[in-house]
Amino acid sequence: MTMIQTQSTTQLQYGNFQKRRETLVALIQSQLKVLHSLDMKSQEETLYKLANRVQADSFKVLVLGEFKRGKSTFINALLGDEVLPAYAKPCTAIINEVKWGESKRALLHYSQAEDGYVKPPQEIPVERIEECVVIKDHVGEIKANPYDKVELFWNLPLCQNGVEIIDSPGLNEHDIRQKVTTDYLSKVDAILFVLSCEVLCSQSELDFIDTKLKSMGHEDIFFICNRINQIRSKERENIKEHAFFKLEPRTKLGREGIFFIDALGALEGRLDRDEQRVNQSGVPQLEQELAEFLTSQRGRIKVLQPAKEFKGTIREARRIIPEREALLRTDLQTLEERYEAAQQPLKNLEAERQQIVARVSNFIADTKPFVHQKTQEFYRILVDGKLEMWMKAYEIKEPVQFFKLEWMTTQIEKVVEEVKNHLADKLEAEFATWQRSELQPFVSSRLESLMHELDQKAKSFTGHVQDLRFELVSGTSVSKESINYKEAQVSLLERIVAAAGGFFVGDMASGAIGAIFGFQEMLKSLIPQMAIMLTTVLIAGFNPFILIPAMTIGGIVQGFLKMESTNDKIKETVTKEFVNQLRTTSYQQADELSNSVIEQLSKIKDAVNQELGKEIQSIRDQVTSILAEKEKGQVNVDQKLLELASVRRKLDAIDSELDELIAQVAIV
Numbered sequence: 001m002t003m004i005q006t007q008s009t010t011q012l013q014y015g016n017f018q019k020r021r022e023t024l025v026a027l028i029q030s031q032l033k034v035l036h037s038l039d040m041k042s043q044e045e046t047l048y049k050l051a052n053r054v055q056a057d058s059f060k061v062l063v064l065g066e067f068k069r070g071k072s073t074f075i076n077a078l079l080g081d082e083v084l085p086a087y088a089k090p091c092t093a094i095i096n097e098v099k100w101g102e103s104k105r106a107l108l109h110y111s112q113a114e115d116g117y118v119k120p121p122q123e124i125p126v127e128r129i130e131e132c133v134v135i136k137d138h139v140g141e142i143k144a145n146p147y148d149k150v151e152l153f154w155n156l157p158l159c160q161n162g163v164e165i166i167d168s169p170g171l172n173e174h175d176i177r178q179k180v181t182t183d184y185l186s187k188v189d190a191i192l193f194v195l196s197c198e199v200l201c202s203q204s205e206l207d208f209i210d211t212k213l214k215s216m217g218h219e220d221i222f223f224i225c226n227r228i229n230q231i232r233s234k235e236r237e238n239i240k241e242h243a244f245f246k247l248e249p250r251t252k253l254g255r256e257g258i259f260f261i262d263a264l265g266a267l268e269g270r271l272d273r274d275e276q277r278v279n280q281s282g283v284p285q286l287e288q289e290l291a292e293f294l295t296s297q298r299g300r301i302k303v304l305q306p307a308k309e310f311k312g313t314i315r316e317a318r319r320i321i322p323e324r325e326a327l328l329r330t331d332l333q334t335l336e337e338r339y340e341a342a343q344q345p346l347k348n349l350e351a352e353r354q355q356i357v358a359r360v361s362n363f364i365a366d367t368k369p370f371v372h373q374k375t376q377e378f379y380r381i382l383v384d385g386k387l388e389m390w391m392k393a394y395e396i397k398e399p400v401q402f403f404k405l406e407w408m409t410t411q412i413e414k415v416v417e418e419v420k421n422h423l424a425d426k427l428e429a430e431f432a433t434w435q436r437s438e439l440q441p442f443v444s445s446r447l448e449s450l451m452h453e454l455d456q457k458a459k460s461f462t463g464h465v466q467d468l469r470f471e472l473v474s475g476t477s478v479s480k481e482s483i484n485y486k487e488a489q490v491s492l493l494e495r496i497v498a499a500a501g502g503f504f505v506g507d508m509a510s511g512a513i514g515a516i517f518g519f520q521e522m523l524k525s526l527i528p529q530m531a532i533m534l535t536t537v538l539i540a541g542f543n544p545f546i547l548i549p550a551m552t553i554g555g556i557v558q559g560f561l562k563m564e565s566t567n568d569k570i571k572e573t574v575t576k577e578f579v580n581q582l583r584t585t586s587y588q589q590a591d592e593l594s595n596s597v598i599e600q601l602s603k604i605k606d607a608v609n610q611e612l613g614k615e616i617q618s619i620r621d622q623v624t625s626i627l628a629e630k631e632k633g634q635v636n637v638d639q640k641l642l643e644l645a646s647v648r649r650k651l652d653a654i655d656s657e658l659d660e661l662i663a664q665v666a667i668v
């Protein structure tokens with residue numbers, strides 16, 4: 001395929017998705033009008049937020065990799081412009097988010113200072129970007145950097161298609177791995193992992209993929225093996241086989257997700273308008289796969305998830321129209337009497353809501369001791385030998401050597417830093433594994449039983465709501481069997497789950513809950529918060545450098561004829577201190593971790609409270625709005641009845657267009 005062809009195919013893919021999104025937004029706008037005319041205030045509010053969310057959504061593509069793999073060059077090639085600085089020495093110092101803007105602009109964000117203060121973001125001239133985002137002398141600078149990230153707004157076609165590209169500094173730095181994990185992994189749509197064909201698949205690269213990316217639920221990774229042009233052509237097949245062997249099992253995309261490219265060639269080709277060079281670089285093929293993945297796989301979720309919520313408001317509106325009709329036809333005095341009589345049942349509903357919320361709240365609180373205990377068990381294994389075992393197996397890369405010209409204290413400092421980083425990395429990996437194999441299944445099973453219980457409670461609550469509605473409309477109470485509650489029940493639970501950050505993809509009756517609702521989505525928002533807990537808090541509280549004076553003065557260096565044992569001593573001392581630190585803080589750590597789990601689960605409680613409250617409020621809204629219409633006189637009432645008929649037709653039209661959209665998206 002020629003460059004022009006591949007470009008227009010990708011353009012078409014993005015274009016189609018944008019069209020679908022526009023259709024969705026337009027339908028939501030029409031539905032907002034419908035809801036408004038039916039006085040469905042709380043649904044209107046929910047849907048309004050949904051519209052904003054859909055409109056602001058973008059495809060977030062995160063580019064990761066170790067130092068100098070060619071991340072920035074590759075992004076520039078995608079953008080077709082030298083947006084990001086890229087040099088032969090370690091270069092990118094902070095995270096860069098490249099997004100669409102009418103004109104070129106750069107917005108610099110500061111990190112939190114030690115006193116907790118965050119300076120407001122600052123506009124900087126684009127010519128000054130380099131000063132902020134480039135490492136000037138050595139790598140350690142990343143840590144001392146006062147900046148958090150830069151947002152670059154650029155007028156580029158790819159960004160206009162709704163794609164946002166995030167460039168990150170090399171993953172070799174512990175702090176960067178941490179930041180990427182906590183700030184980005186739960187939010188991005190695609191991960192492009194850049195490797196270099198010259199040094200394919202280092203252990204640390206594979207570790208990051210296995211522990212971090214997998215545990216955050218990222219299974220469709222794009223592997224970009226860069227600098228294929230640096231490999232002699234007769235060796236290329238070998239390299240490719242090696243890459244397939246290592247990487248294919250690590251992405252659900254399989255071979256389709258592994259690319260061999262020449263990023264620099266693509267960039268230069270694009271700058272020089274040299275079509276052949278661009279084609280040979282392998283980049284256009286990758287772009288097409290990426291567009292396909294984003295617009296169909298991710299795009300499907302981006303449309304279906306809001307469509308599901310949207311559909312719920314249509315169902316509600318359908319239920320409310322005949323009710324409004326009946327209420328409008330009831331005479332004013334009767335209606336007032338019925339509303340008066342409904343006050344006690346409304347209070348009862350309020351009490352039922354409080355009870356349910358209290359039950360959910362207790363359920364969540366009951367989870368805490370379990371998490372606490374599990375966490376402490378995890379710590380115990382670490383301090384009872386595991387940390388020491390790791391250290392014994394670890395070989396110091398830059399040991400202290402007394403014939404080095406460097407000042408002894410400096411050498412020791414370096415080893416201490418190295419040991420500390422090693423421990424931090426091991427700990428992080430261990431934590432990721434524990435989280436995946438212990439904590440997460442536990443939280444999932446708790447969630448599942450909570451949802452079962454909530455399902456029952458929502459059923460009974462909805463039953464009472466329906467009864468009351470029926471009484472208001474007909475003036476008589478009716479036996480429950482005559483009303484079909486099922487639909488209303490599903491939608492209440494569905495809204496609760498949606499409000500808590502998950503989403504339903506089926507109905508409760510049809511099987512295991514884990515498979516039914518967007519469990520994964522909910523957990524994804526839970527995990528990052530937990531992941532930072534252990535390592536950051538721990539490392540922050542641990543300052544091995546206070547040990548240095550003791551080490552230098554107190555003696556270990558004095559045996560400097562036996563340098564081997566000096567290095568071992570440092571390892572031992574640092575590890576001991578680390579273990580002590582862990583022992584003394586483990587209770588508090590477990591406390592913080594379990595609190596953060598509880599805090600996340602409390603979102604469900606808030607959602608229950610909010611959604612049940614809306615059910616009650618909507619009864620009040622309906623009756624009071626009808627009373628107000630009736631007070632305006634019979635002419636107005638007749639007018640409103642006519643309007644209802646037209647609202648119903650609009651609703652039908654919106655519903656069938658939405659179904660069409662859903663069908664289109666579901667089959668791509």
Ligand SMILES: Nc1nc2c(ncn2[C@@H]2O[C@H](COP(=O)(O)OP(=O)(O)OP(=O)(O)O)[C@@H](O)[C@H]2O)c(=O)[nH]1
Nearest residue numbers: 067068069070071072073086087088090091092263
């Ligand atoms: N020959 C060749 N050189 C490349 C290729 N890709 C990148 N380079 C060069 O490699 C150097 C590093 O590229 P960058 O894009 O800065 O790499 P990076 O991964 O962003 O580096 P850091 O931000 O420091 O981690 C630059 O001098 C690029 O010109 C490639 O495909 N082929």
Ligand SMILES: [Mg+2]
Nearest residue numbers: 071072091092
């Ligand atoms: Mg870079």
